[in-house]
Amino acid sequence: MAQTKIAYPFFIKVIRFLFPILESIAPSVAVKWAVKLFLTPFQFGFTPTEKQHLDKFKMHDVIISRFKIRTYEIGEGPLIICVHGWVGRGMQFYKMAIDLADAGYKLLLIDAPAHGMSEGKMSNLFEFIEVFNGLKEKQDNLVAVIGHSLGAVSISLAISEGSKVPAFISLGAPVVAQDILDEFANKLNLNKTTIHGMREKAVTTFSRTFDSVAMETTFKEVDCPVLAFHGSNDFDVPVYHLDVLKKIKPKTEIRRIEGIGHRRILKDERVIKEIKNWLLTLK
Secondary structure, X not given: OOOOOOOOOHHHHHHHHHXXXXXXXXXXXXXXXXXXXXXXXXXXXXXXXXXXXXXXXXXXXEEEOOEEEEEEEEOOOOEEEEXXXXXXXXXXXXXXXXXXXXXXXXXXXXXXXXXXXXXXXXXXXXXXXXXXXXXXXXXXXXXXXXXXXXXXXXHHHHHHOOOOOOXXXXXXXXXXHHHHHHHHHHHHOOOHHHHHHHXXXXXXXXXXXXXXXXXXXXXXXXXXOEEEEEEOOOOOOOOHHHHHHHHHOOOOEXXXXXXXXXXXXXXXXXXXXXXXXXXXXXX
């Protein structure tokens, strides 16, 4: 995936130093710990700006399947569900949600398991889908779903497995499976043997290959209108992933937004305006 010079936090520097040692003396343990780290999101609280806007939202703690989940609701009208990415939280959509609510929509934001204010310490793509599907089934008048990063991946997989979605908006989606693993390996200084072990562990743990749940596979089955965005300065997911989506499904409408990165895309006025206009074309 895209490379840039990164000032890693201290604990990441420690992991980067220790992993090659662990790989050399206990490769199976290295795989075990790599998988655990891959499935453990670092949790962050609300930003000061998010806190300022919390009182605009109705907050609920709901039980979805086996999970206690925090949701945030704003607006009245046709429903849009927003699913955040890995290490994200529902309130990252606060600006987009407020603006779309002002335009006549009801927005429902989710904290996925082990994210935001929801319970849990570890999570995975399948739990994202379980919560998304469970919440969606309880709602009426759904007109679109918005997914950021892993949220988009989870929506694509859910649709490919039969979940009905009227329209899908993708923001900064990681599409290519190997790129996702390469980015993780680069961040933690893992060798190829460990990454191969992670691929094998995915099969034994989830009975699915890593590639089979990646968006480059599941997006082939998406049968609803799609609008996909990517920031030109996204250093988490390279912008060419947007072109991969277009190649998979040529009818996908794509927007490459200049000057923004992986998270800024959630607050960019150009993105929000494009979403508003696109939603109007669906009516």
